[in-house]
Amino acid sequence: MKWLTLAAALIAPSEAALRFGCSTLSIQRLDPLVEPGKVPSSHLHQIVGGNAFNATMQGDIGEKGSCTTCTFTEDFSNYWTAVMFFKHQNGSYMRVPIMQNAALPNGINGGMTVYYTQQDFNSNGNQKIKAFPPGFRMTVGSPTTENLNDAKGHVGLRFVCLTDKNTRFPELPDFPTKPCKGGIMTVHHFPSCWDGKNTDSPNHQDHMYNTAKEAFQPAGACPSSHPVRMAQVAYETLWDTAKFANMWPADNKNPFFLSYGDNNGYGTHADYMFGWKGDSLQRAMDSSCMFQACENGKPLKSQGVAQMNACAVKSQVKESIDGWLTEMPGMNMKKRQVEFSA
Numbered sequence: 001m002k003w004l005t006l007a008a009a010l011i012a013p014s015e016a017a018l019r020f021g022c023s024t025l026s027i028q029r030l031d032p033l034v035e036p037g038k039v040p041s042s043h044l045h046q047i048v049g050g051n052a053f054n055a056t057m058q059g060d061i062g063e064k065g066s067c068t069t070c071t072f073t074e075d076f077s078n079y080w081t082a083v084m085f086f087k088h089q090n091g092s093y094m095r096v097p098i099m100q101n102a103a104l105p106n107g108i109n110g111g112m113t114v115y116y117t118q119q120d121f122n123s124n125g126n127q128k129i130k131a132f133p134p135g136f137r138m139t140v141g142s143p144t145t146e147n148l149n150d151a152k153g154h155v156g157l158r159f160v161c162l163t164d165k166n167t168r169f170p171e172l173p174d175f176p177t178k179p180c181k182g183g184i185m186t187v188h189h190f191p192s193c194w195d196g197k198n199t200d201s202p203n204h205q206d207h208m209y210n211t212a213k214e215a216f217q218p219a220g221a222c223p224s225s226h227p228v229r230m231a232q233v234a235y236e237t238l239w240d241t242a243k244f245a246n247m248w249p250a251d252n253k254n255p256f257f258l259s260y261g262d263n264n265g266y267g268t269h270a271d272y273m274f275g276w277k278g279d280s281l282q283r284a285m286d287s288s289c290m291f292q293a294c295e296n297g298k299p300l301k302s303q304g305v306a307q308m309n310a311c312a313v314k315s316q317v318k319e320s321i322d323g324w325l326t327e328m329p330g331m332n333m334k335k336r337q338v339e340f341s342a
């Protein structure tokens with residue numbers, strides 16, 4: 001028995017790390033995870049991934065999509081975050097466009113960079129990583145976070161003031177306070193310890209436990225309440241805030257807002273809906289590929305930028321989200337009061 005355990009440890013395969021781009025699938029007010037069935041949802045999201053994205057999503061998403069905006073064609077998962085807005089001194093808002101990240105193929109339409117790593121950024125480690133089961137979903141962070149201390153406690157949810165697309169430090173718990181020459185990056189690391197039973201929980205977080213440390217450092221061990229080590233999912237989103245530099249307000253106050261009305265960034269959060277087809281994610285995590293080397297069937301099927309950009313979902317919400325707006329979508333407090341009292 002002892003010998004078997006030792007042998008198993010010696011032949012344990014090194015595991016994979018994925019990093020890939022996903023172009024924008026849709027920018028609209030839907031939230032199948034936190035507000036299922038509600039059209040429109042309370043605030044605006046930017047969404048990437050499979051085209052089964054809808055107001056309500058149940059069952060095995062990997063069996064439902066017909067295209068994906070992500071590099072790997074068996075990945076019909078959806079990944080989404082709040083949208084960023086610029087507020088002009090005159091009170092008007094404009095959506096901040098998303099930019100393509102560094103280290104991805106050219107021509108990706110906005111979108112996000114998605115990671116499924118194991119030990120840390122540079123090392124695959126040697127721990128067995130479990131893929132998420134069909135139906136799995138989770139959120140990280142909370143839009144109701146109201147102070148800096150609580151935001152600091154959300155390890156892995158950070159902002160980076162970019163000099164250029166390769167800037168990664170320092171990581172800030174809230175919005176940068178000066179104009180950032182290369183834009184702003186938001187980073188969302190999800191927890192990676194699972195309770196081994198539930199694909200969701202009432203607050204969409206209790207079935208997971210976070211042992212992540214800052215900036216892709218090796219995570220701590222999983223606790224006995226959440227003993228199963230899953231892939232470390234993380235998003236990077238680059239916002240082209242530099243295009244508003246010549247409209248920086250005279251009072252020097254941060255002019256950027258997240259789409260649920262957050263001007264500090266304390267409530268930064270993200271949503272994940274697992275949708276890899278069959279055992280594709282497990283096959284990838286059991287291989288030893290890293291980043292681009294996982295493409296072209298080694299072991300994952302992949303597609304080019306033109307195909308990624310061609311996949312899209314039409315908005316079900318008829319409202320304008322571009323150009324100068326008098327308020328962020330869904331954020332008209334007066335109108336909301338009327339709706340609630342009606």
Ligand SMILES: *[C@@H]1O[C@H](CO)[C@@H](O)[C@H](O)[C@H]1NC(C)=O
Binds near residue numbers: 051052053054055313
């Ligand atoms: C979204 O759901 C509605 C209502 O169930 C359905 O009519 C529509 O086809 C769905 N859209 C997609 C893209 O699956």
Ligand SMILES: *[C@@H]1O[C@H](CO)[C@@H](O)[C@H](O)[C@H]1NC(C)=O
Binds near residue numbers: 088090091092324
């Ligand atoms: C605010 O400024 C922008 C840019 O100059 C302009 O296009 C927009 O109409 C202005 N909004 C209001 C309410 O004046």
